[in-house]
Amino acid sequence: MADFSAELERLRPQLLKYARLQLRNAAWAEDAVSDTLLAAIERPQTFAGQSQLKTWLIGILKHKLIDQIRRNSRELSTTREDDAPIEDELFDSSGHWREQPQDWGDPEHALRQVDFMRVLEACVEQLPGQQGRLFMMREWLELETDEICKELAISPTNLWVMLHRARLRLRECLQLNWFSGAQLAKESS
Amino acid sequence: MLLMRTCKEVSLLVMQAQDLRLPWRERLALKLHMMACDACPRIVDQLALMRSASERWRRYSEEE
Numbered sequence: 001m002a003d004f005s006a007e008l009e010r011l012r013p014q015l016l017k018y019a020r021l022q023l024r025n026a027a028w029a030e031d032a033v034s035d036t037l038l039a040a041i042e043r044p045q046t047f048a049g050q051s052q053l054k055t056w057l058i059g060i061l062k063h064k065l066i067d068q069i070r071r072n073s074r075e076l077s078t079t080r081e082d083d084a085p086i087e088d089e090l091f092d093s094s095g096h097w098r099e100q101p102q103d104w105g106d107p108e109h110a111l112r113q114v115d116f117m118r119v120l121e122a123c124v125e126q127l128p129g130q131q132g133r134l135f136m137m138r139e140w141l142e143l144e145t146d147e148i149c150k151e152l153a154i155s156p157t158n159l160w161v162m163l164h165r166a167r168l169r170l171r172e173c174l175q176l177n178w179f180s181g182a183q184l185a186k187e188s189s
Numbered sequence: 190m191l192l193m194r195t196c197k198e199v200s201l202l203v204m205q206a207q208d209l210r211l212p213w214r215e216r217l218a219l220k221l222h223m224m225a226c227d228a229c230p231r232i233v234d235q236l237a238l239m240r241s242a243s244e245r246w247r248r249y250s251e252e253e
Contacts, residue, residue, distance in 0.1 A: 018250055055251045087197060095195025101231040107238040111245055120242050138208070139243040140250070145208050164201045171235055 004044055008037050011054055015061050021121075022065050022136045024129045028072060032064040039064070062141055069137075069151055076152060078162070081128035086165050090172075104179050116178060123173035131166035134159065192218045199229050203236055 015036060019029035039060050040047070047056050069076065092098055110116045127135060134152075137143045143151070149159050192214070194202065199222050202215055211219070223230055 014250075052252065058251045087200075091195070091197040091200075095197035097196050097228045100228045101235060103231060104235055104238055107234075107241060110238065111241055116242070117246050117249055120246055139240075140247050142247075160201065160205065164204060167204055167236065167239065168200065170239060174239070 028068045032068045035064045036061045078130040082130045119178045134162050135166040194218045
């Protein structure tokens with residue numbers, strides 16, 4: 001049991017990182033992680049070595065995060081940054097790209113690299129609050145878009161404005177911090 | 190025209206197509222736009238890469 005507690009303590013920072021990314025609120029993230037660790041300590045037999053400890057804990061954490069989202073849904077509103085129409089910076093008034101999207105090359109090349117995963121994580125972290133939450137709910141909690149609308153009590157129109165912006169921002173961030181750099185490295189070699 | 194979409198509209202449709210099944214009219218509009226536009230097919234590739242990357246990141250988050 002002492003070993004088990006030490007293992008939980010060791011994994012705590014990682015759980016907290018994902019909880020913060022999902023909730024974008026430090027206090028709620030702490031609560032979700034505490035609830036997760038308590039559940040783990042109360043029922044260690046449900047783990048019983050069935051998979052890796054981290055996999056099991058992340059599974060519990062995902063449920064606790066949805067609980068937190070439900071509990072605080074009224075306070076999960078958009079920020080000023082969320083409301084900034086990034087699409088107007090990327091498209092002109094007739095709806096054309098101001099700057100042509102670049103060819104990102106062989107996807108496997110980027111996906112194989114741990115550094116690329118770090119850049120992606122940093123880019124998700126930089127998303128405005130509501131956009132980050134929605135992106136995480138869709139891509140990390142793997143909720144369907146209609147479930148997200150229900151949990152947050154928002155309209156599909158609102159969801160799509162936010163998800164559209166989230167992905168456009170993420171795309172810009174990856175372009176700036178990974179693909180243009182990779183391009184330069186290729187040219188200079 | 191009924192089936193004309195701007196690149197801005199197409200960028201949203203491409204994202205929606207990843208998450209749900211679009212009505213046939215939108216799917217047709219998307220195809221027509223892709224045949225005529227040089228820029229938007231790249232967005233399809235970029236968004237596909239982003240989706241694969243998110244999946245890999247998610248799996249990575251669950252493993253030691």
